[in-house]
Amino acid sequence: MKSARLIRYGNLLFLAFAFCAFRYGFLEQQQGLTLALNQLQFLMLVFSCVCIAAGGFLINNIIDGDSEINFGISEAKGYNLYAALNIVGVGIGFYLSNLIGEPGFALLFILIAATMYFYATNLKYTIVVNNLIIALLVAVSILIVGIYDLYPMITPENQTYLATLFGIFIDFAFFTFVISLIREIVKNIRDVNKDYNAGINTLPIAVGKERMAKITFVLSLIPVGLLLFYANTYLINEKSALLYALIYLLLFVLGPLIYFMIGLWTAKTEKDFDRLSLVLKIVLAFAALSIVVITFNIQNNA
Structure with missing residues (x-):
């Protein structure tokens, strides 16, 4: 182990x-x-x-x-x-x-x-x-x-179709990039005292722990905005059969993100920020699973 x-x-x-x-x-x-x-x-x-x-x-x-x-x-x-x-x-x-x-x-x-x-x-x-x-x-x-x-x-005949599929990978990769970046910053905030004592310079040390937490809150608006945009563009305006995919996205991806944002304002201790880091890890897991839920919903109902 x-x-x-x-x-x-x-x-x-x-x-x-x-x-x-x-x-x-x-x-x-x-x-x-x-x-x-x-x-x-x-x-x-x-x-x-x-x-x-x-x-x-x-x-x-x-x-x-x-x-x-x-x-x-x-x-x-x-x-x-x-x-x-x-x-x-x-x-x-x-x-x-x-x-x-x-x-x-x-x-x-x-x-x-x-x-x-x-x-x-x-x-x-x-x-x-x-x-x-x-x-x-x-x-x-x-x-x-x-x-x-x-x-x-890729062939000339399927180029547009495969580009659309790969575009979905790019969208998920960008979402993952933003969440992972935020999570790394949260881990820096968590370890600020340890890093300071070790002489390691990080963003929270450079700009201050509380200020960095507020900057992180602003950054977290990016994935929230992305989720709302995609929900409105691809789920809400589609057939009602995609309602289950929309509910999943709101409950299991957007929900934890909102919880994370609220938690940023009250987090003080190392344990608090460790919990917030775990929440973001859960967001990544549910985001990866969302492609399965959405695809299943489309294939079987829409």
Whole structure:
């Protein structure tokens, strides 16, 4: 269990869950759509991304000196495991990229692995940049399923249709980016005293804890606005059969976001901000599941 926490197994499970939600709950439900990857190849893609993400979490703990102190794994073993995870992840990515006739796609895996290493060794304590990198990496992971399953299948005849499907991936990736960025800031606010004592400069330290909480509140209006826009554009104005999808979105995605915004005004302690960080993690999980709910609603009722 300690080793599993070292690679943040909860985050890895969420990554695999999001991949499967978009593949099985969205893409495979589109009538007549042929995907580039078969079932085994898709599972290999998931495993590859999980390995690279696990390696990123691992190197972060190694650099912090947590691997041996908190998890009982020596630094040497940690580096060996890190190397193995990345070799497997990038190797599978290279294989799949060549399999679908897009060898250049392998560069995506290399860039992600390199960025996670560079983040852990150089950028982790660089104000603003560190938060943006983590949020960007999370958002890019959402696009990988669309890139590998849709792009190789583009023809002049289906280009518009596939572009529409990939546009949905981009919308979710942007939403994920904003929520992840807000969550990273909330974690900075939570750790403000610890970071200050360690001589680490973060946004809450630079502008003040309370002021940063207010800025975060304003930032949280962006995903709320996005949800209301999409609900009004694609759900409310459609057939009433999509009412269930609308209710899901309002209750399980917008609801926790509103709770988060209210909580920002009253949060004071580390425990309060830790709870708010968890709320945003729940928002991400329900947002990924929403594509399944909406697709199911459309396919079966609309």
